[in-house]
Amino acid sequence: MPEALRADARHNHDQLLAAARAAFAEHGTEASLRDIARRAGVGIGTLYRHFPTREALLQALMRARFDALGQRASGLLAEPSPREALLTWLEEVAAGSATYRGLPESVMTALRDEGSELHASCAAMREAGARLLERAQAEEAVRADVTIEELLALAAGTAWAGEQSPGRPEMARRLLRLAMTGLAG
Structure with missing residues (x-):
């Protein structure tokens, strides 16, 4: 089970980076973090666990x-x-x-x-x-x-x-x- 959790966490991390890359390209560095989390298919809490700021x-x-x-x-x-x-x-x-x-x-x-x-x-x-x-x-x-x-x-x-x-x-x-x-x- 821990392997599955690590794989899921890695997937979320990668999805957040891809979503952030797209959002920052469209809206600049002030793009909405909530929008980034939504695009990545995760909650805002997951975003903050991976990237506290x-x-x-x-x-x-x-x-x-x-x-x-x-x-x-x-x-x-x-x-x-x-x-x-x-x-x-x-x-x-x-x-x-x-x-x-x-x-x-x-x-x-x-x-x-x-x-x-x-x-x-x-x-x-x-x-x-x-x-x-x-x-x-x-x-x-x-x-x-x-x-x-x-x-x-x-x-x-x-x-x-x-x-x-x-x-x-x-x-x-x-x-x-x-x-x-x-x-x-």
Whole structure:
């Protein structure tokens, strides 16, 4: 019986994360927690047992996102074109960045705290992205003076610009591709 309980708890946890991801994408970081619980098919008490605060839920989502982006960057290292691999990864970074606009200060503090799990996950994602950048620079597909921090800021900026063009969903992707032309080695 305990195995069934653990499996059920894991299922609820995963459902809550999926529902939160969708709700935050639609309504921003202030989406209703009751709506998230409803979407996940659980009660609000179950949500709070898994994530005692909105910040805990946001941190779990961000950690999962950073981990996925880190894994994606590592997988893209095998792609034949270093430039396209880097660009693909940056497009995925930009696509996810809009979801986390307006993060509470407590989440931003955890992101800056070198001892937090969230900071460690972000650092690992940046390191994986840096390997993509270094590979592209070694092939002279990207200028040698470009840093991963600059590219992440560029991805966030193009995501923001894309949001300002509601009739053009491809705007962020196009802006990243234009910027990559200027970053060529």
